[in-house]
Amino acid sequence: MVPETNVFDLNQLRRSCSSCALGELCLPAGIGHDDLDRLDTTVRDKRMLDRGGVLYRDGDPFAALYVVRSGSLKTFVQDEAGDVQVLGFHLPGEIIGFDALALNRHVSQAEALERSSICELPYARLQQVISEVPALHRQLMRVISREVIEEHRHLVMMGRQQAQEQLAIFLKSLADRYQRLQRDGIALSLPMSRYDIANYLGLVVETVSRLFSRLEEMGVLEVNRKAVRILRPDLLADLCRNNTAATKRHDTG
């Protein structure tokens, strides 16, 4: 059975950017039909990762950027003491690996949260195609910029919000991203553990667990382990803006 699924997956993977289901949700956004074929020649390798599989780890030499094709990954940094900070969760169409551009080696780790397939964009080849396709350069810059903005959101969430607001924002953001992928934005199946969520938000797992329970009591969610159903999207949205603690911490001189 294992060989069979592998064969099936490999067939899936052989499809090019032109025929990929992600389409405009990925790097090809804004790229013309002709240039798309050239982008295809950039995608050399396509990899499958099982749950827990590592795409790159801290210290790995920089070889490529990676596009999540299906499944999901988390990225995180880990200091010498083993202390971890989750940086983000990455869904199909998202590009990761930019951290390695500065020093030509990765300074973070990327790990699959579930069985996932990855498009690999060897950087040398990508650079060459970029020099031929100016639109691709602009698009790539847009993608990096989006990553910068996303990290700003993460910072605001950790620095300014209460724990409950943080979780609400996290869930709403995840729901929105799934919906943009034409998937269910109401009945979520969280690919990451409570530990991952807690770490991402700068909280402990007990707090996150309690918050899920509280949101369920409030009638906002229906929680069943990984399965989370958003019963009241309106309330969830309210909670995201519920700046009850909008005081001193928010001023700046």
Add this chain to the structure above:
Amino acid sequence: MVPETNVFDLNQLRRSCSSCALGELCLPAGIGHDDLDRLDTTVRDKRMLDRGGVLYRDGDPFAALYVVRSGSLKTFVQDEAGDVQVLGFHLPGEIIGFDALALNRHVSQAEALERSSICELPYARLQQVISEVPALHRQLMRVISREVIEEHRHLVMMGRQQAQEQLAIFLKSLADRYQRLQRDGIALSLPMSRYDIANYLGLVVETVSRLFSRLEEMGVLEVNRKAVRILRPDLLADLCRNNTAATKRHDTG
């Protein structure tokens, strides 16, 4: 007297990348002598900002990237409720404005902390030069990547560290950056307010003030308003790694 300083400053500003004191600490790092002249043609405008002067604000159309030439700036986001999150402090040689690439408009604000001069790199012209000088493309990507990594550091600091460790890391980082600029890394003159520091770290101003006092009591610092002298760099470095709270919060599943 005001006109005189302006004339003086303008003369200073007329100097090109080739003769700029920042040299390899800025974008020219790794750019050959010949290509440097071409980079010079990119730097169209050079601007002076007084303390509190705004370089760009949220919503401004994207026109250029900016290099801090002298002085310092802070960048921050501000939500509809007026709630602020300081994203970073930017010293000479650092490039800001990447946030605008995604949507062709800025989604943050940049403000001078003291009288500062700025090199403006109109993006249209920069793109053209980039297409002619591949080394510049790589260098620009490295710079963006450094910004991504810096934000990772910020996230780790806010998410994992105690308040005292956060301030220690902040001070050490600032000292290191000044030293790299050939400036005093011991006797610092903090250009930003306590409010800015507190906001950057996700704390309130009272906490930051108390921490400065505590570090002074411990003999690590000598604090006099903006003037901070690092008496014991060794102790400060210790405090940065003093993961006394390295427990649950750091695990991940």
Add this chain to the structure above:
DNA sequence: CGGTTAATTGATCGGCATCAAATATGGTGG
């Protein structure tokens, strides 16, 4: 089905926010 890990729930504690007030500073006008 047993062993391991994930998740939940409860009780308690502590660090940082909040509230309050004093002091210092810097800019402005007289």
Add this chain to the structure above:
DNA sequence: CCACCATATTTGATGCCGATCAATTAACCG
């Protein structure tokens, strides 16, 4: 140059949110 005012900074007292410690229950995997 000095008095004055607005603002920045410091210091103190108190309270609360989320961390910690502890234990139970549920899921997963062989």
